[in-house]
Amino acid sequence: MITEVSAVNFRQNLGEMLNQVQYRNDSIVINKDGKPVAALVDAETFARIRRMRDRFDALTERISQAYAEVPATEGMAEIEAAVAAERHKR
Template sequence: MITQVSAVNFRQNLGEMLNQVQYRNDSIVIHKDGKPVAALVDAELFARIRRMRERFDALSGRIAAAYADVPMEQGLAEIDAAVAAERKQP
């Protein structure tokens, strides 16, 4: 479950919200002036997110290296063509 709270409410109820995250595996989105500014998630989920980001960064680096010699216009055209072809599939 994802709970949305204001920063003031979060500060006032920190202990209870830590329990929500730790024991119920909830996530809490903290808003300031009506805008989301932070999220509190359990440590296991955070570790998974970090691993996924590391893998994504490594993959992005490999793709960037593979296309380093391709002119930007050509690369963008290839991406647009691939996206269009994928969207046409049922």
């Protein structure tokens, strides 16, 4: 379950919210001035997010290197064509 709380509420109930995350595997979104500014998730979820980000960064770097010699306009045209083809399949 995902719970949204204000920063003030979070600060006042930190211990309880840590228990929610640790024992119930909930996630908490912390809002400030009505806008989300942070999230509290269990350590396992955070580790998965970091691994996914690392894999994404590595993949982005490989794509960047593969297209290093391709002019930007040509590369963007290829990307737009691939996106359009995928959308057309749906």
